[in-house]
Amino acid sequence: MRIVVCAKQVVDLAQIRMNRETREPILSGIPLIIGDIEKNVLEEATRIKEQHKAEVIALSIGWPQPDGTILECLGRGADRAVMLADPIFETLSSTGVATVLAKAIEKIGDYALILLGEGSTDNNSGQVGPMVAQILGLPLVSYARQLEIVEDKVRIVKGLEDCFETAEASLPVVVTVSAEINEPRIPTILDVMEASSKPQESWSLGDIEISREELEQHHSVKVLSNQYPEQTRKNILFQEELGKSVDSLLQNLVKEGVLER
Amino acid sequence: MTKVTSIVVGAGLAGLSAAYSLARDSIDVLVVERGDYPGAKNITGGRMYFLPIRSLFPELWDEAPWERHIVREVLTGVSKCSSLSIEFSNQKYNNKPYHSFTILGSRFNKWFAQKVAEKGARVINKYKVDDLILDNGKVKGIVVGGAQIEADVVIAADGTMSQIAEKAGLRGKREPQDFALGVKEVIALSPQTIEGRFRLKADEGIAQLFVGSLTKGMLGAGFLYTNRDCISLGLVLGIKDLTDCHLNVMPYELLEEFKLRPEIVPLINGGESVEYSAHVLSESGIKGMPKLFGDGILVAGDAAGMAMNMGLTVRGMEFAIASGALAAEAVRMAKKQNDFSAGALSKYQDLLKESFVWKDLNTFRHAPDVLANPRLFGEYPQLACTMMEKLMTVGEEPKKKLSTTISKELRSRLALSLLRDSFRFWRM
Amino acid sequence: MPGVLVFSEKDEFALDLLPKSAALAKQLEMELNVAILGPAAKSRATQYFARGASKAYISENELFTEFDAKVQSQALFEIAEVSQAEIMLLVSTKRGKEIASSLAQMLGAGCITNALDIKVEDSKLVASRYGLGGTTIVSEYIETPKKVIAVIPQTFETIEVKSSDGQVIDVDLKLDKPEVKVIERKERKRESVDIEKTDVLICVGLGLKQKEDLGLIQELANAVGGEIGCSRDLASSLGWLSEDRIVGMSGKRCKPKVVFSIGISGQSQHVAGIVGAKTIAAINNDKNAPIFRVADYGILADLYEAVPLLTKRLHNMLKS
């Protein structure tokens, strides 16, 4: 059984700062790391691999080259990895990302299970999974918080706002997973060392037979602005002796009328 | 079990320099760093003297992410409400090769690690080396989160508090006076603002040191370095004074007070504090060094106590880089003989003794004692400020003759100790 | 006439979205239509007309008895065609996002989900959403001829119902059988908390070392008469609190007078849930914690020391 894991590299959100004049995020120099949800996705793939005979292939598209993310995937249990890097990916909308992923998945071929995150750590749009399923003409089960392979079927518990649904579909199938599905284990240093010797391939747009012109069509969402919300917080840090700090805090809260005496 | 030729613990300057040298000589090397990325945990004030290390990796330095080269040195003595600055600039400081640079650990080490990886070394972040594999006192490898990796030789470059040197039995117990605590804040400002406020051209920087009441009489000093788009501002405080001190102040409180001083406020105004950090430094110099080698192990950089308070500035970066490179050289020789015993690795110490590292550390070996003198950090800066105040201020009363003003100050009970202290300072 | 088509798998959400959609349709000079699928679709249409819909495209096809995102998006794809819809306005529930994404793919349309607001600017439909994990607000518009936007439920003020008439069009849909079979459905146990309504919210995060220590937080909540909310992992991974108490992008967005944020690092996804608070007070023992950058007041301390003290002082204060 072949499992394809789609993993997205994202900027390390904890390190982004704001340009004070424009309120725009300063992204240059911020490290690119694997998304949080991707760790759950990989953990799930690895867990399946431990129970069934399976090969896990990690797939990531991005710009700059998502090699750190690919290495992380390999350290977290993927057997081999495919990446595509191209500047065009920087501004591609979800339909475009899904198109490229679908093409690459087709080239990988022979897939039984395609796993994605329910929403990426930065965009959290939740669009790519359903779109990939649509393009490949495969059934989709999203928001999985439990996943089981029973013969040639997946059985999945979906977590929706008001209920949990147990759903079943025949392989091959596209599944998006929620963070609740598992607790990703931390790879050992030996896993990380081994990762760098696992096979990795770097494909170009030509390799998946997709033209630049076709992808240009997928610049369908234009960003007008991307700014920090206006911030009017006081940012006062009390660091006196604790008793004094607590008193100062309470005095201020009462003065502001947000805490009633 | 997984085996490699050499393991470097810690991707600070010492570790990276060792790994770079080893990889350049095609020796298999694994660097293990506990921080999220190299540089994440490398807190430094930020000035590096370039000339001592220039010849080590001549191919590297041209593309290094230097922040600014120092063109002006300022020493400021502060008392409670006044300050006195001495400014020194030298035309030569503007000539290449530049004499010294400011750097930011986070940027510099990240870049350096990249170069190390390009040379073929493996750098693994986010893993802490917990222990050594020991066999009859011989170091055989490392233990990381339960996993074991064997190696012919381990280079401990894990910084001041080096647990690795301790686990290898190379170091005994240390005392509070061997350490200082550095606290530092990085304040972001646009390059234009920095250049305007400090009267600098692009790429030019200043180094400013502060002594006096900001440390409340404790051993220590404040520093301010200009980087490309931020300012490093911090304090270095003797841990013994800090713990003995009846004032019961926290270092960050002192830093907050420092930031509020009228000399500092206009320099950092409008800047955003982007990083706060605290770090222990070794202050004991050559006297506090551990044994530098053992069977299958070498110690480099701060882990080997190769940082020092020389007068008013802390120096450690060049020592870290040089000692790392020399440790690598010793490994290279050991590998040729395929002998990684203490005897073979002792070559490291010989190499060090011939280098500027040992010589500088030796020259300044008395510094810790001289500096352990509270007058330097309290009374003298106060004295200087008071004298200036008397010289400069015109009040309602008629002004006294200059000579009387000065001699009166000097005749105070401080005079004798001043003379004695100056002499000791001179000898250092 | 080109139209705006509004749909949600839940009537209540679609109805909430309608008045706003009507205003937008008017600005864009488009017709406002709705799709209603499933049992009694025809009779449900009246409520839609009351909120401004002109035409209701309905289908009572039995395939809609069970929800299936693919079947629904297929239906909407066909309805979009017959109703000449250019803009599809859906609701960004989990099901809604699934429909929106599949539909957009079928239509070759650009798609925006999790929209916080939509408005017409320079005759473009501009939507805003959180970017960079809740750190920023992205404002964007779709350039393809057809557009799909899913708006977060209950974003707009509910407007009074006034009755009016509309046209019901029963469409004959060609639908495929669902590929995914739902074999069981369990309602979620709802806790009767309303952390969105409380004036004082005590948010607690992974700074808490063990479940038992929630007692400390409860005492504080009792002292100020507040409700307890939490960061995601405390509920979802650790299960110490019910998921109804999660505050943030994937939980509740709260607007209390004051939030006490305790042992929370302040990552953007969480902060998105408290930005509406009048005042934010944070307790954290890490000076670099991002929460201090979004808080009005911060105390740099161990929560195990600060919280009991805060509770005590509050007791004294409220007694006096």
Ligand SMILES: Cc1cc2nc3c(=O)[nH]c(=O)nc-3n(C[C@H](O)[C@H](O)[C@H](O)COP(=O)(O)OP(=O)(O)OC[C@H]3O[C@@H](n4cnc5c(N)ncnc54)[C@H](O)[C@@H]3O)c2cc1C
């Ligand atoms: C506030 C301050 C100001 C200073 N100012 C200056 C100055 O202006 N000029 C100057 O020359 N020097 C200065 N120094 C000293 C200088 O920073 C150090 O001497 C130098 O950086 C030491 O480099 P190093 O590689 O030996 O150690 P470090 O940079 O401390 O590197 C040690 C590395 O090992 C890692 N590590 C530790 N334990 C483990 C483990 N068990 N497993 C894996 N990794 C581990 C750490 O995360 C760290 O990255 C200053 C120091 C401080 C704190």
Ligand SMILES: Cc1cc2nc3c(=O)[nH]c(=O)nc-3n(C[C@H](O)[C@H](O)[C@H](O)COP(=O)(O)OP(=O)(O)OC[C@H]3O[C@@H](n4cnc5c(N)ncnc54)[C@H](O)[C@@H]3O)c2cc1C
């Ligand atoms: C798509 C997506 C959506 C998400 N949605 C949400 C959401 O809606 N809501 C949400 O909360 N999260 C959400 N998250 C998760 C979010 O990214 C963070 O992982 C989470 O908010 C972190 O929780 P925390 O602050 O409790 O934990 P941590 O980040 O681990 O922080 C714990 C904090 O406690 C402090 N601390 C530790 N000990 C003490 C002590 N003794 N005293 C005082 N302080 C102490 C630490 O300094 C630290 O700052 C989402 C993530 C993704 C990727």
Ligand SMILES: Nc1ncnc2c1ncn2[C@@H]1O[C@H](COP(=O)(O)O)[C@@H](O)[C@H]1O
């Ligand atoms: N560039 C990408 N490369 C690989 N997978 C991706 C990429 N973008 C999105 N995904 C997958 O789609 C999921 C949902 O992303 P999104 O639709 O952006 O919320 C992610 O968690 C990934 O599994």
